[in-house]
Amino acid sequence: MSGTVNSSPSLREWLLSDRPASRRQARLGRAYVIWRRFSENRLALAGLLIILGLIVVAVFAGQLAPHDPTQGDLRYARLLPPGAEGYILGTDDQGRDILSRLIYGSRLTLMVIILVAIIAAPIGLLVGTVAGYAGGWVDAVLMRITDIFLAFPKLVLALALVAALGPGIENAILAIAITSWPPYARIARAETMTFRNSDFIHAVKLMGASPIRIVTLHVMPLCTSSLVVRVTLDMAGIILIAAGLGFLGLGAQPPLPEWGAMIASGRRFILDQWWVAGMPGFAILVVSLGFNLLGDGLRDALDPKEAGQ
Incomplete structure (x- = not known):
């Protein structure tokens, strides 16, 4: 009795097939190749873990925070050093637990990042x-409108817009989004100009597609990968601008535990009670580093020049 040979391809071979049988197989294969290149970058994986940690902390802030982030004990818990009386990262000048405020502040940071990306990226993609x-x-x-926005530093323009709209986290998000879309428009325009005269665009025109359909269904998807990389790399700058607005009192208002506002309240004690301003500053550093590492990894994984190496 002769043995049977299993001729069905493995999952890896199916994903890496150079002749995909369906559009779904082609998309899954491309996603697998991108993930494999991305996972080879240890620093990019570290950045991804930092961002995933930020998301987990933000989602489960109510379960992870050991104390109330807005209520403190002025009599017995004011300016306690890290580790004293069960406060892992110490307390601030209002007797509030710094760790709990950092945990709840991650929600504000994540909200700013997501809303700015949702507002700014589509605007820049459409304009470009x-x-x-x-x-x-x-x-x-x-492009002249885009140049006008690019002529001003982001923080200065955001300060002017928040000053006009009024302080608050909602106005800060809107101001940051308005100042963030021009670079995305530049990237999308450059990508579009490289293939607007290509054969497949001419073929779509011959099929009777309107300019709106060509832009939305054929041009925009081709610009998405470059835009995702740029948005990810810009997240660190968005966090710093949001923290700067909070530091100046134009972002989230007290008693919200915003990291920039926490640094502002702790700057008076920076020499003797360094942890009050140092801990939120370190949180901003770690999250910004995570987004930079993640953006670098995505850039290398999505770069078509890297695919052939």
């Missing part, structure tokens, strides 16, 4: 793809 595909006076007008 329309300008790059249309060309002519449309391109000139949109």
Whole structure:
């Protein structure tokens, strides 16, 4: 009796097939290749773990925080050093647990990041793809508007907008989003101009597709990978701008545990009680580093030049 040979391909071979049988197989294969290149970068994995840790802490803040982040004990717990009386990271000048405030502050940080990305990235993608595909006076007008926004430093423009709108976390998010979209528009325009005269765009035109359909269904998806990398790399800057606004009293208002505002309240004690301002500063450093490492890893994984190496 002759043995049977299993000729069905393994999952890895199915994902890496150079002749995918369906669009789903092609997409899963590309995702697998990107993840394999990304996972080879140890620093990128470290950045991913930091960001995943931030998300977990933000989601389960109510279960992880040992104390109330807004209520303190002025009589017995004011400016306690780390480890004293069960306060792992010490307390601030209001007797509030710094660890609990950092944990709840991660929610504000994550909210700012997500909302700014949701607002700024689509605006930049739309402006850039329309300008790059249309060309002519449309391109000139949109890019001159973009240049006006790029002429001002992000923090200065955000300060002006928040001063006009009024202090508050909602106005701070809106101001940061308004100042963040121009670089995305530039990237999307550059990507669009590289393939707007390509054969597949001409083929879609011959099939009768309208310019709106071409931009939304064919041009924008091709710009997404570069935009994702740039948005991820910009997250560190967004965190710093949000912290700067909070430090100046224009972001989240007390008693919200925003990291920039925590640094502002602790700057008076920086020489003797360093942990009051040092701990939120360290949190900003770690999260910003995580986004930078993640962005570098995504850039290397999504770069088509790396695929052939």
